[in-house]
Amino acid sequence: MTTIHFDDRAISIEKGHSVLQTLLGVGISIPNSCQSGVCQSCMMQAVKGKVPDKAQQGLKDTLQAQNYFLSCQCHPEHDLVIRKAVNENPGVDAHIKEIELCKKDIARIFIEADGDFSYHPGQYISLWRDDKIARSYSLASVPALHGNMLELHIRHIPGGELSDWLFNQAAVGTEVTVQGPLGNCFYMPDNLQQDLILAGTGTGLAPLYGIVRDAVNQGHKGNIHLLHGSVDESGLYLYEELVQLQSEVANFQYHPLTLKAPKVNNNGITQISIENYIKNEAGDMKDKKIYLCGPEELVKKLRKICFLQGASLKHIYADAFIHNKSK
Protein backbone atom coordinates (compact mmCIF):
# COMPACT_ATOMS: atom_id res chain seq x y z
CA MET A 1 0.00 0.00 0.00
CA THR A 2 1.19 3.52 -0.80
CA THR A 3 1.84 5.95 2.02
CA ILE A 4 1.89 9.74 2.00
CA HIS A 5 3.80 11.74 4.55
CA PHE A 6 2.31 15.08 5.49
CA ASP A 7 3.19 17.24 8.48
CA ASP A 8 5.01 14.37 10.24
CA ARG A 9 2.04 12.06 9.76
CA ALA A 10 2.17 8.86 7.69
CA ILE A 11 -1.18 8.15 6.04
CA SER A 12 -1.87 5.15 3.82
CA ILE A 13 -3.90 5.65 0.70
CA GLU A 14 -6.82 3.34 0.08
CA LYS A 15 -7.03 1.87 -3.39
CA GLY A 16 -8.74 4.23 -5.79
CA HIS A 17 -8.54 7.23 -3.47
CA SER A 18 -6.76 10.44 -4.40
CA VAL A 19 -4.33 12.28 -2.14
CA LEU A 20 -7.01 14.93 -1.58
CA GLN A 21 -9.67 12.38 -0.58
CA THR A 22 -7.20 10.69 1.73
CA LEU A 23 -6.21 13.89 3.53
CA LEU A 24 -9.80 15.10 3.84
CA GLY A 25 -10.74 11.62 5.07
CA VAL A 26 -8.43 11.87 8.06
CA GLY A 27 -9.61 15.34 8.92
CA ILE A 28 -6.85 17.44 7.33
CA SER A 29 -8.27 20.53 5.69
CA ILE A 30 -7.02 21.21 2.15
CA PRO A 31 -8.62 23.90 -0.02
CA ASN A 32 -10.45 22.34 -2.95
CA SER A 33 -13.31 23.00 -5.30
CA CYS A 34 -13.96 21.18 -8.59
CA GLN A 35 -12.23 17.87 -7.75
CA SER A 36 -11.82 17.36 -11.50
CA GLY A 37 -8.28 18.65 -12.00
CA VAL A 38 -9.43 21.93 -13.44
CA CYS A 39 -9.69 24.68 -10.83
CA GLN A 40 -6.22 24.08 -9.32
CA SER A 41 -7.33 25.14 -5.85
CA CYS A 42 -6.16 21.83 -4.30
CA MET A 43 -2.56 22.27 -5.51
CA MET A 44 0.16 20.85 -3.22
CA GLN A 45 3.89 20.31 -3.50
CA ALA A 46 5.88 17.07 -3.34
CA VAL A 47 9.11 17.36 -1.40
CA LYS A 48 10.16 13.76 -2.05
CA GLY A 49 8.94 11.05 -4.40
CA LYS A 50 7.62 10.85 -7.95
CA VAL A 51 4.33 12.57 -8.71
CA PRO A 52 2.24 10.83 -11.42
CA ASP A 53 2.13 12.82 -14.70
CA LYS A 54 -1.65 13.00 -14.59
CA ALA A 55 -1.52 14.95 -11.34
CA GLN A 56 0.50 17.71 -13.10
CA GLN A 57 -1.61 17.96 -16.24
CA GLY A 58 -2.56 21.53 -17.04
CA LEU A 59 -0.11 23.08 -14.58
CA LYS A 60 2.34 25.69 -15.79
CA ASP A 61 5.75 24.20 -16.60
CA THR A 62 7.47 26.27 -13.91
CA LEU A 63 5.06 24.80 -11.33
CA GLN A 64 5.70 21.27 -12.62
CA ALA A 65 9.44 21.85 -12.30
CA GLN A 66 8.94 22.57 -8.60
CA ASN A 67 6.92 19.34 -8.13
CA TYR A 68 3.59 21.04 -7.61
CA PHE A 69 0.62 18.78 -8.32
CA LEU A 70 -3.15 18.66 -8.09
CA SER A 71 -4.01 16.55 -5.08
CA CYS A 72 -7.45 15.59 -6.43
CA GLN A 73 -5.84 14.00 -9.49
CA CYS A 74 -3.00 12.33 -7.63
CA HIS A 75 -3.12 8.56 -7.22
CA PRO A 76 0.52 7.87 -6.37
CA GLU A 77 2.13 4.52 -7.12
CA HIS A 78 5.02 5.20 -4.75
CA ASP A 79 5.34 6.87 -1.39
CA LEU A 80 5.31 10.67 -1.38
CA VAL A 81 6.34 13.35 1.07
CA ILE A 82 4.06 16.32 0.48
CA ARG A 83 3.22 19.74 1.88
CA LYS A 84 0.77 22.55 1.33
CA ALA A 85 1.42 24.69 -1.75
CA VAL A 86 2.54 27.74 0.16
CA ASN A 87 5.02 26.53 2.64
CA GLU A 88 6.80 28.52 5.26
CA ASN A 89 10.28 27.12 5.57
CA PRO A 90 12.40 28.49 8.40
CA GLY A 91 14.89 30.41 6.27
CA VAL A 92 18.66 30.45 5.92
CA ASP A 93 21.19 32.63 7.70
CA ALA A 94 23.04 35.04 5.44
CA HIS A 95 25.11 38.20 5.57
CA ILE A 96 25.53 41.27 3.44
CA LYS A 97 28.64 41.05 1.29
CA GLU A 98 28.42 44.22 -0.76
CA ILE A 99 26.16 47.23 -1.27
CA GLU A 100 26.53 48.99 -4.60
CA LEU A 101 24.62 52.22 -5.07
CA CYS A 102 23.56 52.34 -8.76
CA LYS A 103 21.44 55.49 -8.81
CA LYS A 104 20.56 57.74 -5.93
CA ASP A 105 17.70 55.58 -4.74
CA ILE A 106 18.50 52.12 -6.20
CA ALA A 107 21.12 49.74 -4.84
CA ARG A 108 22.34 46.29 -5.82
CA ILE A 109 22.75 44.33 -2.63
CA PHE A 110 24.83 41.16 -2.61
CA ILE A 111 24.00 38.71 0.16
CA GLU A 112 25.93 35.55 0.85
CA ALA A 113 23.89 32.62 2.16
CA ASP A 114 25.76 30.70 4.85
CA GLY A 115 24.45 27.35 3.55
CA ASP A 116 23.06 25.93 0.34
CA PHE A 117 20.23 27.96 -1.05
CA SER A 118 18.69 26.69 -4.26
CA TYR A 119 16.43 28.82 -6.45
CA HIS A 120 15.70 29.82 -10.00
CA PRO A 121 16.76 33.34 -11.08
CA GLY A 122 13.60 35.48 -11.17
CA GLN A 123 12.03 33.88 -8.10
CA TYR A 124 11.74 35.98 -4.95
CA ILE A 125 12.69 35.69 -1.32
CA SER A 126 11.67 37.24 1.95
CA LEU A 127 14.55 39.20 3.42
CA TRP A 128 14.34 39.43 7.23
CA ARG A 129 16.32 42.15 9.00
CA ASP A 130 15.37 40.67 12.39
CA ASP A 131 12.64 38.35 13.59
CA LYS A 132 9.90 40.91 12.94
CA ILE A 133 10.48 42.82 9.74
CA ALA A 134 10.72 41.26 6.28
CA ARG A 135 10.09 42.31 2.69
CA SER A 136 10.06 40.39 -0.58
CA TYR A 137 12.74 40.95 -3.20
CA SER A 138 13.45 39.22 -6.50
CA LEU A 139 16.65 37.35 -7.27
CA ALA A 140 18.83 38.82 -10.04
CA SER A 141 21.70 36.37 -9.55
CA VAL A 142 22.20 32.97 -11.21
CA PRO A 143 23.20 30.00 -9.00
CA ALA A 144 25.29 28.41 -11.78
CA LEU A 145 27.37 31.60 -12.04
CA HIS A 146 27.25 33.09 -8.57
CA GLY A 147 26.92 30.15 -6.17
CA ASN A 148 25.57 31.22 -2.80
CA MET A 149 25.87 34.94 -3.58
CA LEU A 150 22.37 36.36 -3.97
CA GLU A 151 21.83 39.64 -5.81
CA LEU A 152 18.84 41.85 -5.00
CA HIS A 153 17.92 45.27 -6.40
CA ILE A 154 16.39 47.52 -3.82
CA ARG A 155 14.69 50.86 -4.24
CA HIS A 156 14.88 53.18 -1.27
CA ILE A 157 11.37 54.01 -0.14
CA PRO A 158 11.71 56.83 2.42
CA GLY A 159 10.04 55.64 5.61
CA GLY A 160 10.14 52.02 4.37
CA GLU A 161 11.05 49.86 7.34
CA LEU A 162 13.39 47.61 5.45
CA SER A 163 14.78 49.83 2.69
CA ASP A 164 15.46 52.73 5.10
CA TRP A 165 17.42 50.34 7.27
CA LEU A 166 19.31 48.87 4.30
CA PHE A 167 20.27 52.28 2.94
CA ASN A 168 21.10 53.96 6.23
CA GLN A 169 22.19 51.37 8.76
CA ALA A 170 23.03 48.02 7.21
CA ALA A 171 26.64 47.48 6.19
CA VAL A 172 28.96 44.80 4.89
CA GLY A 173 28.83 41.93 7.35
CA THR A 174 25.32 42.70 8.68
CA GLU A 175 23.45 39.47 9.34
CA VAL A 176 20.06 38.80 7.76
CA THR A 177 17.78 35.81 7.15
CA VAL A 178 16.70 34.71 3.70
CA GLN A 179 13.48 32.76 3.31
CA GLY A 180 12.03 31.14 0.20
CA PRO A 181 12.28 31.01 -2.71
CA LEU A 182 8.80 31.57 -4.11
CA GLY A 183 7.41 32.50 -7.49
CA ASN A 184 6.91 30.94 -10.90
CA CYS A 185 8.48 33.58 -13.09
CA PHE A 186 11.71 31.96 -14.28
CA TYR A 187 13.43 30.49 -17.35
CA MET A 188 12.71 26.94 -18.49
CA PRO A 189 15.13 25.52 -21.10
CA ASP A 190 12.44 23.43 -22.84
CA ASN A 191 12.67 25.24 -26.18
CA LEU A 192 15.97 26.99 -26.88
CA GLN A 193 14.73 28.41 -30.20
CA GLN A 194 11.73 30.30 -28.83
CA ASP A 195 11.93 34.11 -28.77
CA LEU A 196 11.81 35.65 -25.31
CA ILE A 197 10.39 39.07 -24.48
CA LEU A 198 11.07 40.42 -20.99
CA ALA A 199 9.43 43.65 -19.90
CA GLY A 200 9.49 45.55 -16.65
CA THR A 201 9.86 48.92 -14.99
CA GLY A 202 11.94 50.12 -12.06
CA THR A 203 13.46 47.34 -9.98
CA GLY A 204 11.28 44.91 -11.95
CA LEU A 205 14.57 44.70 -13.81
CA ALA A 206 16.01 42.51 -11.04
CA PRO A 207 14.17 39.27 -11.86
CA LEU A 208 14.43 39.99 -15.59
CA TYR A 209 18.21 40.49 -15.35
CA GLY A 210 18.41 37.13 -13.57
CA ILE A 211 16.26 35.41 -16.19
CA VAL A 212 18.25 36.91 -19.10
CA ARG A 213 21.59 35.80 -17.65
CA ASP A 214 20.15 32.36 -16.84
CA ALA A 215 18.83 31.92 -20.40
CA VAL A 216 22.14 33.06 -21.94
CA ASN A 217 24.07 30.77 -19.60
CA GLN A 218 21.86 27.81 -20.54
CA GLY A 219 22.58 28.42 -24.23
CA HIS A 220 19.29 29.94 -25.35
CA LYS A 221 19.28 30.34 -29.15
CA GLY A 222 16.16 32.41 -29.89
CA ASN A 223 16.12 36.20 -29.65
CA ILE A 224 16.04 37.66 -26.16
CA HIS A 225 14.50 41.14 -25.94
CA LEU A 226 14.72 43.02 -22.66
CA LEU A 227 12.47 46.08 -22.32
CA HIS A 228 13.22 48.28 -19.32
CA GLY A 229 10.98 51.28 -18.70
CA SER A 230 11.56 54.26 -16.44
CA VAL A 231 10.30 57.81 -15.96
CA ASP A 232 13.67 59.27 -17.03
CA GLU A 233 17.26 58.14 -17.56
CA SER A 234 18.06 58.24 -13.87
CA GLY A 235 15.94 55.08 -13.41
CA LEU A 236 17.79 53.12 -16.09
CA TYR A 237 20.23 51.53 -13.69
CA LEU A 238 22.49 48.77 -15.09
CA TYR A 239 22.46 50.65 -18.41
CA GLU A 240 26.21 50.15 -18.97
CA GLU A 241 26.11 46.49 -17.96
CA LEU A 242 23.22 45.79 -20.32
CA VAL A 243 24.79 47.64 -23.25
CA GLN A 244 27.93 45.61 -22.59
CA LEU A 245 25.94 42.34 -22.48
CA GLN A 246 24.29 43.29 -25.78
CA SER A 247 27.70 43.69 -27.41
CA GLU A 248 28.81 40.28 -26.14
CA VAL A 249 25.70 38.19 -26.79
CA ALA A 250 24.49 38.22 -30.40
CA ASN A 251 20.88 37.19 -29.71
CA PHE A 252 20.34 39.63 -26.82
CA GLN A 253 18.80 43.05 -27.34
CA TYR A 254 18.35 45.73 -24.70
CA HIS A 255 15.56 48.28 -25.18
CA PRO A 256 15.81 51.16 -22.66
CA LEU A 257 12.58 53.21 -22.59
CA THR A 258 11.76 56.49 -20.82
CA LEU A 259 8.59 58.54 -20.47
CA LYS A 260 10.49 61.85 -20.51
CA ALA A 261 12.75 62.90 -23.37
CA PRO A 262 16.37 61.87 -22.82
CA LYS A 263 18.53 64.85 -21.85
CA VAL A 264 21.68 64.91 -23.93
CA ASN A 265 21.85 62.43 -26.79
CA ASN A 266 19.60 59.46 -26.80
CA ASN A 267 22.19 56.65 -26.50
CA GLY A 268 19.66 54.18 -27.87
CA ILE A 269 16.96 55.24 -25.43
CA THR A 270 13.44 55.49 -26.86
CA GLN A 271 10.96 57.97 -25.41
CA ILE A 272 7.78 55.89 -25.06
CA SER A 273 5.76 54.05 -22.44
CA ILE A 274 6.43 50.35 -22.15
CA GLU A 275 2.75 49.57 -22.97
CA ASN A 276 2.90 51.51 -26.23
CA TYR A 277 6.29 50.07 -27.12
CA ILE A 278 4.85 46.57 -26.87
CA LYS A 279 1.74 47.57 -28.83
CA ASN A 280 3.72 49.28 -31.59
CA GLU A 281 6.92 47.29 -31.80
CA ALA A 282 6.48 43.78 -30.45
CA GLY A 283 4.08 42.59 -33.18
CA ASP A 284 2.61 39.11 -33.13
CA MET A 285 3.48 37.40 -29.85
CA LYS A 286 2.25 33.96 -30.80
CA ASP A 287 4.75 31.26 -29.75
CA LYS A 288 6.91 33.72 -27.79
CA LYS A 289 7.65 33.45 -24.10
CA ILE A 290 6.84 36.59 -22.15
CA TYR A 291 8.21 37.63 -18.76
CA LEU A 292 6.60 40.60 -16.98
CA CYS A 293 7.80 42.19 -13.74
CA GLY A 294 6.92 45.39 -11.95
CA PRO A 295 4.02 47.05 -10.13
CA GLU A 296 0.82 45.02 -10.04
CA GLU A 297 -1.25 47.38 -12.20
CA LEU A 298 1.38 47.49 -14.92
CA VAL A 299 1.83 43.72 -14.97
CA LYS A 300 -1.94 43.27 -15.29
CA LYS A 301 -2.09 45.72 -18.18
CA LEU A 302 0.90 44.19 -19.99
CA ARG A 303 -0.40 40.67 -19.53
CA LYS A 304 -3.63 41.62 -21.24
CA ILE A 305 -1.84 43.43 -24.08
CA CYS A 306 0.49 40.47 -24.69
CA PHE A 307 -2.37 37.98 -24.55
CA LEU A 308 -4.45 40.01 -27.02
CA GLN A 309 -1.37 40.21 -29.28
CA GLY A 310 -1.35 36.43 -29.50
CA ALA A 311 0.76 35.21 -26.59
CA SER A 312 -0.57 32.06 -24.99
CA LEU A 313 -1.40 32.45 -21.29
CA LYS A 314 0.75 29.46 -20.44
CA HIS A 315 3.72 31.27 -21.97
CA ILE A 316 3.26 34.46 -19.95
CA TYR A 317 5.26 34.41 -16.73
CA ALA A 318 4.63 37.30 -14.41
CA ASP A 319 5.78 38.62 -11.09
CA ALA A 320 3.79 41.56 -9.74
CA PHE A 321 5.35 43.65 -6.99
CA ILE A 322 2.85 44.35 -4.27
CA HIS A 323 3.67 47.28 -2.04
CA ASN A 324 3.45 46.82 1.68
CA LYS A 325 0.96 49.52 2.65
CA SER A 326 2.38 49.80 6.16
CA LYS A 327 5.76 50.57 4.53
Add this chain to the structure above:
Amino acid sequence: MSTLYERIGGEGAVDAAVDIFYRKVLGDDRISSYFDDVDMETQAAKQKAFLTMVFGGPNNYTGKDLREAHKHMTGLSDIHVDAVIENLGGTLQELGVADDDIAEIAAIANSVRDDVLNR
Protein backbone atom coordinates in the same frame (compact mmCIF):
# COMPACT_ATOMS: atom_id res chain seq x y z
CA MET B 1 -20.98 5.55 -30.10
CA SER B 2 -18.61 8.27 -29.01
CA THR B 3 -19.62 11.09 -26.70
CA LEU B 4 -19.57 14.74 -27.70
CA TYR B 5 -16.49 15.30 -25.51
CA GLU B 6 -14.59 12.45 -27.20
CA ARG B 7 -15.64 13.56 -30.69
CA ILE B 8 -14.26 17.04 -30.35
CA GLY B 9 -10.98 15.85 -28.86
CA GLY B 10 -11.33 15.80 -25.07
CA GLU B 11 -8.98 17.72 -22.82
CA GLY B 12 -6.68 18.66 -25.71
CA ALA B 13 -9.58 20.44 -27.38
CA VAL B 14 -10.39 22.29 -24.17
CA ASP B 15 -6.80 23.46 -23.83
CA ALA B 16 -6.76 24.67 -27.43
CA ALA B 17 -10.07 26.43 -26.97
CA VAL B 18 -9.31 28.32 -23.75
CA ASP B 19 -6.89 30.89 -25.21
CA ILE B 20 -8.97 31.50 -28.33
CA PHE B 21 -12.23 31.80 -26.38
CA TYR B 22 -10.79 34.05 -23.69
CA ARG B 23 -9.17 36.31 -26.29
CA LYS B 24 -12.51 36.69 -28.06
CA VAL B 25 -14.27 37.49 -24.79
CA LEU B 26 -11.72 40.17 -23.87
CA GLY B 27 -12.03 41.68 -27.33
CA ASP B 28 -15.84 41.86 -27.13
CA ASP B 29 -16.99 45.30 -25.93
CA ARG B 30 -20.32 43.91 -24.75
CA ILE B 31 -18.68 41.82 -22.02
CA SER B 32 -14.98 42.66 -21.72
CA SER B 33 -15.46 45.12 -18.85
CA TYR B 34 -16.68 42.29 -16.61
CA PHE B 35 -13.18 40.82 -16.91
CA ASP B 36 -11.18 43.99 -16.13
CA ASP B 37 -10.37 43.23 -12.52
CA VAL B 38 -9.92 39.48 -12.57
CA ASP B 39 -6.69 37.58 -12.32
CA MET B 40 -6.17 36.18 -15.80
CA GLU B 41 -4.65 32.88 -14.70
CA THR B 42 -7.50 32.16 -12.29
CA GLN B 43 -9.99 33.22 -14.92
CA ALA B 44 -8.41 30.91 -17.52
CA ALA B 45 -8.82 27.99 -15.09
CA LYS B 46 -12.50 28.92 -14.69
CA GLN B 47 -12.94 29.16 -18.45
CA LYS B 48 -11.43 25.72 -18.73
CA ALA B 49 -13.96 24.36 -16.25
CA PHE B 50 -16.76 26.06 -18.17
CA LEU B 51 -15.58 24.74 -21.53
CA THR B 52 -15.17 21.23 -20.12
CA MET B 53 -18.77 21.39 -18.96
CA VAL B 54 -20.25 22.64 -22.23
CA PHE B 55 -18.18 20.11 -24.19
CA GLY B 56 -19.87 17.40 -22.13
CA GLY B 57 -16.66 16.45 -20.32
CA PRO B 58 -16.14 15.28 -16.75
CA ASN B 59 -16.92 18.10 -14.33
CA ASN B 60 -18.51 18.91 -11.03
CA TYR B 61 -20.03 22.16 -12.21
CA THR B 62 -23.38 22.79 -10.58
CA GLY B 63 -26.07 25.38 -11.07
CA LYS B 64 -25.29 26.59 -7.56
CA ASP B 65 -21.63 27.29 -8.47
CA LEU B 66 -22.76 29.30 -11.48
CA ARG B 67 -25.27 31.30 -9.45
CA GLU B 68 -22.68 31.97 -6.78
CA ALA B 69 -20.02 33.06 -9.31
CA HIS B 70 -22.25 35.53 -11.14
CA LYS B 71 -24.49 36.96 -8.46
CA HIS B 72 -22.21 39.90 -7.59
CA MET B 73 -22.08 41.12 -11.19
CA THR B 74 -24.32 44.08 -11.79
CA GLY B 75 -26.34 44.57 -14.94
CA LEU B 76 -25.90 41.05 -16.25
CA SER B 77 -28.55 40.19 -18.83
CA ASP B 78 -29.39 38.00 -21.80
CA ILE B 79 -27.25 40.21 -24.05
CA HIS B 80 -24.16 39.12 -22.13
CA VAL B 81 -25.02 35.43 -22.20
CA ASP B 82 -25.72 35.71 -25.92
CA ALA B 83 -22.31 37.31 -26.41
CA VAL B 84 -20.57 34.48 -24.54
CA ILE B 85 -22.38 31.80 -26.57
CA GLU B 86 -21.56 33.66 -29.78
CA ASN B 87 -17.86 33.78 -28.87
CA LEU B 88 -18.02 30.12 -27.97
CA GLY B 89 -19.44 29.32 -31.42
CA GLY B 90 -16.73 31.41 -33.10
CA THR B 91 -14.04 29.59 -31.15
CA LEU B 92 -15.38 26.18 -32.14
CA GLN B 93 -15.62 27.18 -35.80
CA GLU B 94 -12.00 28.28 -35.69
CA LEU B 95 -11.08 24.89 -34.28
CA GLY B 96 -12.96 23.12 -37.08
CA VAL B 97 -15.68 21.57 -34.92
CA ALA B 98 -18.65 20.20 -36.92
CA ASP B 99 -21.81 22.36 -37.04
CA ASP B 100 -23.97 19.68 -35.37
CA ASP B 101 -21.55 19.50 -32.45
CA ILE B 102 -21.43 23.29 -32.15
CA ALA B 103 -25.22 23.32 -31.92
CA GLU B 104 -25.13 20.68 -29.20
CA ILE B 105 -22.50 22.65 -27.23
CA ALA B 106 -24.47 25.89 -27.60
CA ALA B 107 -27.54 24.07 -26.25
CA ILE B 108 -25.61 22.96 -23.15
CA ALA B 109 -24.36 26.52 -22.64
CA ASN B 110 -27.92 27.78 -23.04
CA SER B 111 -29.19 25.34 -20.45
CA VAL B 112 -27.36 27.22 -17.67
CA ARG B 113 -28.58 30.66 -18.75
CA ASP B 114 -31.02 31.00 -15.86
CA ASP B 115 -28.38 29.98 -13.33
CA VAL B 116 -25.94 32.57 -14.64
CA LEU B 117 -28.61 35.27 -14.60
CA ASN B 118 -29.91 34.15 -11.20
CA ARG B 119 -33.49 33.75 -12.41
